[in-house]
Amino acid sequence: MVNGIIGIMTKRHMIVIMALLFTVSVLSAGLLFINTVNAAEPITYYVSPTGSDSNTGTIDAPFKTIAKARDVVRTVNGNMKSDIYVYLRGGTYNITETITFGPQDSGTNGYRIYYMAYPGETPVLSGATKVTGWTRHNGNIYKAKLNRSTKLRNLYVNDQRASMTSKRVTARGGHGTYTVTAGQAPWAWTSGSKSDGVRYDMSEVPEITRNKDDLEIVNGTTWNENIVCTRDVITANGYRVLLLQQPYGAIAQTPGWGAAFTTSGTHTIYNAFEFLNSPGQFYFDKTEQMLYYYLRPGENIETIDVQAPMVEKLIEIAGTSTSNRVKNITFQGITFAYTDYNLVEVGGSRGKSTCQAAQGFIAFFNDNWHYTKYDLVDTLPGMINLRNCDSIDFIENVIKHSGADGISMVNDVINCKIIGNYITDITSSGITVGHPQHVYIGDGGSRAKFPSGVEGVCKNNTISNNVLYDISMVPGFGGCAGITAYFVEGLEITHNHVQKTAYNGIHLGWGWCNFKDSTTCKNNTISYNRVVDTLSRLHDSGAIYTIGQMPGTNINENYVKGIPPATYGPTYGLHNDEGTAYIIENDNVLNIDPGVKYTINCEDFGEKHDLTILRTYATVSKMGKNPPNSRIDPPVAVPDNVWPLRQYNVCLNSGIQDEYRKIMPESLLSTPDYVFPASCAAEAASIINIRSSGDPSNTVWFAPPGTTTFVEGATMTKAAGDATSIIAPYTAGTYKLYIVNSQGVKIGESESILRVSGSVNPPPKEPRSAFTRIEAESYNGQSGIQTENCSEGGMDVGYIENGDYVVYKNIDFGKGAASFKARVASATSGGNIELRIDSIDGPVVGICPVAGSGGWQQWVDATCEVSGLKGVHDLYLKFTGGSGYLLNINWFTFVEGNNDENLGDLNDDGKVNSTDFQILKKHLLRITLLTGKNLSNADLNKDGKVDSSDLSLMKRYLLQIIPTF
Numbered sequence: 001m002v003n004g005i006i007g008i009m010t011k012r013h014m015i016v017i018m019a020l021l022f023t024v025s026v027l028s029a030g031l032l033f034i035n036t037v038n039a040a041e042p043i044t045y046y047v048s049p050t051g052s053d054s055n056t057g058t059i060d061a062p063f064k065t066i067a068k069a070r071d072v073v074r075t076v077n078g079n080m081k082s083d084i085y086v087y088l089r090g091g092t093y094n095i096t097e098t099i100t101f102g103p104q105d106s107g108t109n110g111y112r113i114y115y116m117a118y119p120g121e122t123p124v125l126s127g128a129t130k131v132t133g134w135t136r137h138n139g140n141i142y143k144a145k146l147n148r149s150t151k152l153r154n155l156y157v158n159d160q161r162a163s164m165t166s167k168r169v170t171a172r173g174g175h176g177t178y179t180v181t182a183g184q185a186p187w188a189w190t191s192g193s194k195s196d197g198v199r200y201d202m203s204e205v206p207e208i209t210r211n212k213d214d215l216e217i218v219n220g221t222t223w224n225e226n227i228v229c230t231r232d233v234i235t236a237n238g239y240r241v242l243l244l245q246q247p248y249g250a251i252a253q254t255p256g257w258g259a260a261f262t263t264s265g266t267h268t269i270y271n272a273f274e275f276l277n278s279p280g281q282f283y284f285d286k287t288e289q290m291l292y293y294y295l296r297p298g299e300n301i302e303t304i305d306v307q308a309p310m311v312e313k314l315i316e317i318a319g320t321s322t323s324n325r326v327k328n329i330t331f332q333g334i335t336f337a338y339t340d341y342n343l344v345e346v347g348g349s350r351g352k353s354t355c356q357a358a359q360g361f362i363a364f365f366n367d368n369w370h371y372t373k374y375d376l377v378d379t380l381p382g383m384i385n386l387r388n389c390d391s392i393d394f395i396e397n398v399i400k401h402s403g404a405d406g407i408s409m410v411n412d413v414i415n416c417k418i419i420g421n422y423i424t425d426i427t428s429s430g431i432t433v434g435h436p437q438h439v440y441i442g443d444g445g446s447r448a449k450f451p452s453g454v455e456g457v458c459k460n461n462t463i464s465n466n467v468l469y470d471i472s473m474v475p476g477f478g479g480c481a482g483i484t485a486y487f488v489e490g491l492e493i494t495h496n497h498v499q500k501t502a503y504n505g506i507h508l509g510w511g512w513c514n515f516k517d518s519t520t521c522k523n524n525t526i527s528y529n530r531v532v533d534t535l536s537r538l539h540d541s542g543a544i545y546t547i548g549q550m551p552g553t554n555i556n557e558n559y560v561k562g563i564p565p566a567t568y569g570p571t572y573g574l575h576n577d578e579g580t581a582y583i584i585e586n587d588n589v590l591n592i593d594p595g596v597k598y599t600i601n602c603e604d605f606g607e608k609h610d611l612t613i614l615r616t617y618a619t620v621s622k623m624g625k626n627p628p629n630s631r632i633d634p635p636v637a638v639p640d641n642v643w644p645l646r647q648y649n650v651c652l653n654s655g656i657q658d659e660y661r662k663i664m665p666e667s668l669l670s671t672p673d674y675v676f677p678a679s680c681a682a683e684a685a686s687i688i689n690i691r692s693s694g695d696p697s698n699t700v701w702f703a704p705p706g707t708t709t710f711v712e713g714a715t716m717t718k719a720a721g722d723a724t725s726i727i728a729p730y731t732a733g734t735y736k737l738y739i740v741n742s743q744g745v746k747i748g749e750s751e752s753i754l755r756v757s758g759s760v761n762p763p764p765k766e767p768r769s770a771f772t773r774i775e776a777e778s779y780n781g782q783s784g785i786q787t788e789n790c791s792e793g794g795m796d797v798g799y800i801e802n803g804d805y806v807v808y809k810n811i812d813f814g815k816g817a818a819s820f821k822a823r824v825a826s827a828t829s830g831g832n833i834e835l836r837i838d839s840i841d842g843p844v845v846g847i848c849p850v851a852g853s854g855g856w857q858q859w860v861d862a863t864c865e866v867s868g869l870k871g872v873h874d875l876y877l878k879f880t881g882g883s884g885y886l887l888n889i890n891w892f893t894f895v896e897g898n899n900d901e902n903l904g905d906l907n908d909d910g911k912v913n914s915t916d917f918q919i920l921k922k923h924l925l926r927i928t929l930l931t932g933k934n935l936s937n938a939d940l941n942k943d944g945k946v947d948s949s950d951l952s953l954m955k956r957y958l959l960q961i962i963p964t965f
Helices: 011-021 066-073 645-653 658-663 671-675 914-924 932-937 948-958
Strands: 043-047 084-088 091-094 099-101 113-117 123-126 128-131 135-138 141-145 166-180 192-201 216-220 225-236 239-244 264-270 281-285 290-294 306-309 315-318 326-332 335-337 344-346 349-352 359-361 377-379 382-395 398-400 405-414 417-419 422-426 431-433 462-464 467-471 483-485 492-494 497-501 506-509 525-527 530-532 544-547 549-554 559-561 572-576 581-584 589-591 598-601 609-613 680-683 687-689 699-703 717-720 725-727 733-740 746-757 776-779 798-800 805-812 817-825 830-837 844-851 860-865 872-880 887-896
Touching: 043 066, 066 084, 066 099, 066 113, 166 239, 192 264, 290 306, 315 326, 377 405, 382 398, 405 422, 506 549, 525 549, 589 645, 645 680, 645 687, 671 733, 671 746, 717 725, 725 914, 817 830, 817 844, 830 860, 914 948
Parallel strands: 043 084, 084 113, 091 123, 099 315, 113 326, 123 335, 315 382, 326 382, 335 398, 382 405, 382 417, 398 422, 405 431, 417 462, 422 467, 431 483, 462 492, 467 497, 483 506, 492 525, 497 530, 506 544, 530 559, 544 572, 549 581, 559 589, 572 598, 581 609, 680 746
Antiparallel strands: 128 306, 135 141, 141 290, 166 192, 166 264, 192 239, 216 225, 216 264, 225 239, 225 349, 281 290, 344 349, 359 377, 687 725, 699 717, 699 733, 733 746, 776 805, 798 887, 805 872, 817 860, 817 887, 830 844, 830 872, 844 860
């Protein structure tokens, strides 16, 4: 789907390369290869899975490993005079040890080092080994040897995640006591005691015979899930007892507010051979080093691709302090795949427990973790990990199949960009930014992870135009988000598509209302995102979740689709949790279940304050009491999710932008639903903005549901496949968007509908003159003028020979015409149409070339510029340059010109058309601002300002409702 994504170089880089094409003669495969280092010449190396690290790194002798290329780059990057490119050839790079980058691997002197895909190829950095040699164990269960001595938690089969074996059971209480004395170990922060095991009915949990210390127990709350691991399985007092690994079993029982692991309620036990009974499950017997797998329907053991991950991290990029960062590296067009994660390790035991979010407890404490300033928790590892970094970019990569996080940027990461990536099947958080310990910076303490001088807030980073799909769905990690940000500053989360998460889609902030003097979370933006199908397993949150104060933060113009009803816990469209303050949250559109507790959770609870929430449109209007110093409008209810035009445009402009369309799988979002992503209510003949279909040969239609034959008229309108707008039909009714290919075959229809109100007279099927034609007279050169109706729908056809002409009387050209356009048929070689005014010998205002079309009513378009034509005139159309029956005029029209100030012409092409309409719209949306004479020409009503009134005038003009401004 997104393989072979090729990076786009900067203009500076292209200029350098183009210059070198004239000075360097060594060319191969269309690329420039440089074997010596000269001033201002880019340095280029190549890496290939079939290469050798004893090679020189050229195209013909590439290195084998990225680590080797990194080491060679270190010898030439100390005083860079140009960028350095490391091209990765296609194929799989088996990563058996994390690849690390330090400050010595930085780009210098403002230049960058690029690790990027070779054009047209897909390099895959894989942390897995392929499992082969399968034999049948029993039925559809197969087995194969795997050289590994530790538990395997993740397995990927045919590019899909397999599942650990599992069974859902009822816990019957604790067994025994595990006691902790403060100070007995670095993890023992307080004293206390917890259960040492969990009891289950023997009928539910069979006798476990293999690798009893590999079992895991998962329980969940409304907003959190915990994992505890076992050390043994015994039978005691008529129960099957799973003894917990300690101290983590006790640690997991400490979180407050109902988030802790409990020894009662519903549990799911994972990773027992005895539970291997369903397709897609696996079990790894570390004692026998044998992997078992239950085939899914349609899988063939002879061709199956099974990847067993062997590492937890693929990439580690780490500086040493806030003054010694790794800088100026770009990773582009690479696929990062397959990692494992063996959970948080404390004192030789493992598990994963927290209050919420993508993190884990690392010590035994009491139930109030706020007292530790969150030193009690640490983030989870990512496939890609950054700390103490500046300007490290990940552009147009694929990041998939992780054991924990996707990308982790937790400490002192600044000015970095994550743009255009496809991030999928991530166990915990797709992208994590910042750290929960960053309440304050440099506050010291023996328990802080990052000491003073190393600790730093993540600032001025960009997460934009990424697709994050299937995040946090793995059992035990349900409390994680698609994008998680803690204490961060200047973070921009814009134009992302986040879909299918167990908990919230985007998480911002930390600290609740406990640290009001904290200033480390501020000036952040979450806007223009599309968040779909969140809270699929856990509740008590929303698509976008905030917690703690964050001055200068904006959460505007996001489109949320798919929040379930509040059942076992409250659900919200957007959730402003405790301590949320100083946020502007405007113009969001929420297509959510009417059973949610609140459209937006902003009730006066948890010391929320200073919130501005305006112009929310949602399928349900439920809002709590306004907190102090806040301005919150009730949501505008649109129960059937057919949005007014302005709110539809919010939906349209959310999510990834057109230039990143290629990263969106068709299976995730079909082309019609990409083009027309939400239902819209509009007036007849309104201009409906859409997105490009991606193929100019397509035709995009609005037509009644069920349409199979498409013909323009009052109830059907069309636009070219790459158009960005289409006119709504002219008659009230319900319509769908259809895409028809160049062969006239319907290739898709939208789920969304267009509901049109009102009716207007549709324009003629063919363009007509925008000016009043009083009468037409025939003048005879030789054989005279014939007039008739045209079978193609035109009227008043002139059928003339060389020297003949037609006059149209008393036409008012208003402030001026800019060009003439006619549809004509010329049976032979063609000629010219002379445009004269006031008499047959009057001034020539244009000469319009006519090409031979091949015959009668075989139409071609003829155009020409017009000069000096304004006011009221008789118009003479005289044909010259041919003989015989040469010219059949089907229709003609003038494109209205402007007054001397070129009113309405905003791109200086001498015409006023839909391009100018789009330019004016972008100016009003403050996307691209007009200046100078173009700004003056945009003031169509001459009231001294450019506003929506001018846009309305231009729209009416283009629809031929008014003849001039």
